[in-house]
Amino acid sequence: MIKRLAIIGVGLIGGSLSLALKKAGVVGEVIGYSRTEHVRQQALNLGIIDIAASSVKQAVKEADVVFLAVPLAAMSSVLTELAGNMSDNCIITDGGSAKGELVKLARSVLGNSFSQFVPGHPIAGTEKSGPDAAFATLYQDHRVVLTPVAETNLAALEKIRSMWQATGAEVFDMDVEHHDVVLAATSHLPHVLAFNLVNMLAERDDCDEVLRYAAGGFRDFSRIASGDAVMWRDICLANSDAILGLLEQYHQGLNQLEQAIKNQDGDTLITVFERAKQARDTRFSED
Amino acid sequence: MIKRLAIIGVGLIGGSLSLALKKAGVVGEVIGYSRTEHVRQQALNLGIIDIAASSVKQAVKEADVVFLAVPLAAMSSVLTELAGNMSDNCIITDGGSAKGELVKLARSVLGNSFSQFVPGHPIAGTEKSGPDAAFATLYQDHRVVLTPVAETNLAALEKIRSMWQATGAEVFDMDVEHHDVVLAATSHLPHVLAFNLVNMLAERDDCDEVLRYAAGGFRDFSRIASGDAVMWRDICLANSDAILGLLEQYHQGLNQLEQAIKNQDGDTLITVFERAKQARDTRFSED
Numbered sequence: 001m002i003k004r005l006a007i008i009g010v011g012l013i014g015g016s017l018s019l020a021l022k023k024a025g026v027v028g029e030v031i032g033y034s035r036t037e038h039v040r041q042q043a044l045n046l047g048i049i050d051i052a053a054s055s056v057k058q059a060v061k062e063a064d065v066v067f068l069a070v071p072l073a074a075m076s077s078v079l080t081e082l083a084g085n086m087s088d089n090c091i092i093t094d095g096g097s098a099k100g101e102l103v104k105l106a107r108s109v110l111g112n113s114f115s116q117f118v119p120g121h122p123i124a125g126t127e128k129s130g131p132d133a134a135f136a137t138l139y140q141d142h143r144v145v146l147t148p149v150a151e152t153n154l155a156a157l158e159k160i161r162s163m164w165q166a167t168g169a170e171v172f173d174m175d176v177e178h179h180d181v182v183l184a185a186t187s188h189l190p191h192v193l194a195f196n197l198v199n200m201l202a203e204r205d206d207c208d209e210v211l212r213y214a215a216g217g218f219r220d221f222s223r224i225a226s227g228d229a230v231m232w233r234d235i236c237l238a239n240s241d242a243i244l245g246l247l248e249q250y251h252q253g254l255n256q257l258e259q260a261i262k263n264q265d266g267d268t269l270i271t272v273f274e275r276a277k278q279a280r281d282t283r284f285s286e287d
Numbered sequence: 288m289i290k291r292l293a294i295i296g297v298g299l300i301g302g303s304l305s306l307a308l309k310k311a312g313v314v315g316e317v318i319g320y321s322r323t324e325h326v327r328q329q330a331l332n333l334g335i336i337d338i339a340a341s342s343v344k345q346a347v348k349e350a351d352v353v354f355l356a357v358p359l360a361a362m363s364s365v366l367t368e369l370a371g372n373m374s375d376n377c378i379i380t381d382g383g384s385a386k387g388e389l390v391k392l393a394r395s396v397l398g399n400s401f402s403q404f405v406p407g408h409p410i411a412g413t414e415k416s417g418p419d420a421a422f423a424t425l426y427q428d429h430r431v432v433l434t435p436v437a438e439t440n441l442a443a444l445e446k447i448r449s450m451w452q453a454t455g456a457e458v459f460d461m462d463v464e465h466h467d468v469v470l471a472a473t474s475h476l477p478h479v480l481a482f483n484l485v486n487m488l489a490e491r492d493d494c495d496e497v498l499r500y501a502a503g504g505f506r507d508f509s510r511i512a513s514g515d516a517v518m519w520r521d522i523c524l525a526n527s528d529a530i531l532g533l534l535e536q537y538h539q540g541l542n543q544l545e546q547a548i549k550n551q552d553g554d555t556l557i558t559v560f561e562r563a564k565q566a567r568d569t570r571f572s573e574d
Contacts, residue, residue: 123500123502124502125502125504142502143499143500145500182493182496182497182500183500185488185491185497186488186497186498186500186501186502186505187501187502187504187505189484190484190504190505190508190509191504192541192544193480193484193508193541194508194563195544195559195560195563195564196537196540196541196544196559196563197476197477197480197537197540197563198563198564198566198567199540199559199560199562199563199566200533200536200537200540201472201473201566202562202563202565202566203562204472206469207566208570209469210469210472210473211473211566211570212430213410213430213432213469213470213473214473214474214570215410215411215412215429215473215474217412217474217477217478217510217511217514218473218474218477219571220507220508220510220511221477221480221481221507221508221510221511222477222567222571223504223507223508223567224504224507224508225560225563225564225567226564226567226568226571227504227560227564228564229556229557229560229561229564230557232556232560233553233556233557233560234553236544236547236548236556237548237551237553237556240548240549240551243548244545244548244549246487247541247544247545247548249487250483250484250487250541251538251541253483253486253487254479254480254483254534254537254538257479257482257483257523258531258534260523261523261524261527261530261531261534262527262531264524264527266520266521266524269516269519269520269523269524270516270517270520272482272483272486273482273486273512273514273516273519273520274516275486275489275490276481276482276483276484276485276486276489276512277482277485277512277513277514277515277516278489279485279486279488279489279494279498280485280509280510280512280513281513283495283498283501284506284509284513
């Protein structure tokens with residue numbers, strides 16, 4: 001049970017956590033802060049938060065759990081502001097998509113309270129954002145990864161695990177570094193690839209005509225290029241090492257396919273395409 | 288009205304055309320040929336064809352329209368076999384995803400009958416294949432591109448246009464070269480990109496674990512990597528020039544993003560991501 005939950009950033013991710021916990025009956029009250037008053041008001045009106053705070057300081061003061069759901073680039077200023085203002089046993093957790101840089105930052109900003117910080121990442125979302133995009137079942141049957149470090153207080157870790165379990169999510173623990181590579185491979189790199197393709201088409205004079213002939217396959221492939229540009233910039237900058245390592249491998253694979261197409265080497269194409277098809281069909285058989 | 292339609296290759300594409308024309312009541316009878324007897328029998332049992340032919344020759348002999356729905360690599364032998372065996376006014380059309388190489392091939396194989404060949408490409412499909420994947424509404428509200436050349440007989444072109452319109456498709460005419468670039472950009476290149484990513488993940492020792500954390504975005508992005516490997520090999524080999532040209536551009540774009548990530552240059556990332564997002568949101572507003 002959480003007596004007072006403070007949510008910093010009441011958009012899709014923060015708002016959906018609040019709605020899920022309220023639905024599960026495991027939270028007393030929710031106080032929320034967002035930079036813009038309009039968003040705070042919207043979250044109040046939608047019943048996502050019970051109290052709108054006018055500052056991070058006010059939001060965290062009497063909270064027992066603080067959930068940070070702001071863009072990664074805003075984490076530094078938010079952590080700095082909450083560091084001096086939270087109560088002694090307050091637990092802090094977050095929903096950031098890249099953990100390495102954030103953990104470093106939290107260690108340096110939070111000082112002794114760093115043991116109360118449980119880094120987390122709910123692997124859920126839509127291409128929409130804002131409080132009106134939030135819904136109580138966003139995390140249902142989705143995975144949440146927690147990436148505790150050596151200093152992390154175990155009671156704090158278990159409290160955050162319970163919180164996510166109450167939303168209907170499956171909770172897993174993972175090393176920070178491993179998390180960042182896994183997410184780079186299945187989310188960050190694919191976004192970079194999709195943004196790059198759609199940008200390349202957008203730069204063509206005949207872009208409108210070209211896209212008119214795009215079928216369902218392209219539509220699915222490019223859906224992630226509708227993601228929020230600021231959020232994805234932040235993720236690319238925060239998880240640059242893992243993304244760059246995988247981009248290097250991706251280039252190599254693409255070069256191999258390019259050579260095969262140039263040399264009319266059908267066997268190499270078949271080998272690569274078959275292995276990909278089999279891996280995907282095995283993993284996502286229900287498609 | 289088509290008296291006898293011959294379908295060479297009674298899978299998803301050929302089978303769905305037959306079902307759509309039967310439903311529209313614009314075809315007398317449908318004779319079908321596939322290389323394997325099992326598939327022919329299946330197509331008969333499903334009511335996709337009325338007569339199963341045991342050879343291309345038998346299938347086309349008394350047909351007034353022949354639809355070629357075999358993989359691109361099989362087109363050469365099929366065209367050669369039908370060349371000497373079709374009746375004088377028989378019209379030939381096809382469903383191949385790349386037109387340049389096929390038009391060259393047809394011109395050399397069909398001789399005087401080349402004017403009766405209407406190159407076509409229904410832009411529709413699913414990741415499934417075979418007669419049991421066929422359904423009557425596959426082409427409904429989809430685009431079909433016809434790529435007539437200088438020699439193409441106009442009456443033949445109009446007959447094939449009417450045929451596709453009867454399936455509920457919108458029919459457009461396009462230059463062969465333009466078609467091949469447009470399709471490379473919106474279909475062939477995306478498939479190469481998706482196959483390459485999934486293959487790269489499949490080669491990892493921790494592939495299963497990595498894919499366990501893949502969310503909906505990855506699932507959509509990688510869906511096209513479930514496509515038929517042989518079909519996509521054929522398309523890559525047949526449309527190599529257009530695909531290689533776009534791959535070159537794609538590499539350049541990716542290099543630019545790579546540099547931006549390396550240099551922590553958020554402005555470049557935002558510019559690219561925003562342009563991509565805007566192009567996609569504008570074109571696919573209903574997503």
